[in-house]
Amino acid sequence: MSRPDRGLHFAKNIKVMDWLKTEILDQVANLFKGIHHANQQAIIDSLSSLVISIYVMARRIGLxxxxxxxxxxxxxxxxxxxxxxxxxxxxxxxxxxxxxxxx
Incomplete structure (x- = not known):
């Protein structure tokens, strides 16, 4: 991989990590809304999205x-x-x- 390609790859990884962080925060907010409205489907959707985001984040940081x-x-x-x-x-x-x- 050439130097410009490595820089692009690094920038892309930072962008993905930032996206994952905002996704986790968004899903926590959705979870709280689902609990507030007693919406079981919203709760399940938010919790499953959180689990997926956490696994992907772990992989992105090398676990x-x-x-x-x-x-x-x-x-x-x-x-x-x-x-x-x-x-x-x-x-x-x-x-x-x-x-x-x-x-």
């Missing part, structure tokens, strides 16, 4: 999807072990860990 998956499962185990309130009150974290490990 593999597997790296992110492993970090999530490790974080779930850590929070479960440390007595996170969501785990103590509802068992959400161990339930999610079980779900992820069965897929």
């Amino acid at each position: 593999s999807y597997g790296d992110l998956d492993r970090a999530v499962t490790e974080k779930l185990k850590e929070h479960t072990r440390d007595g996170h309130q969501l785990e103590e009150w509802y068992g959400d974290l161990s339930s999610l860990d079980d779900y992820i490990n069965k897929r």
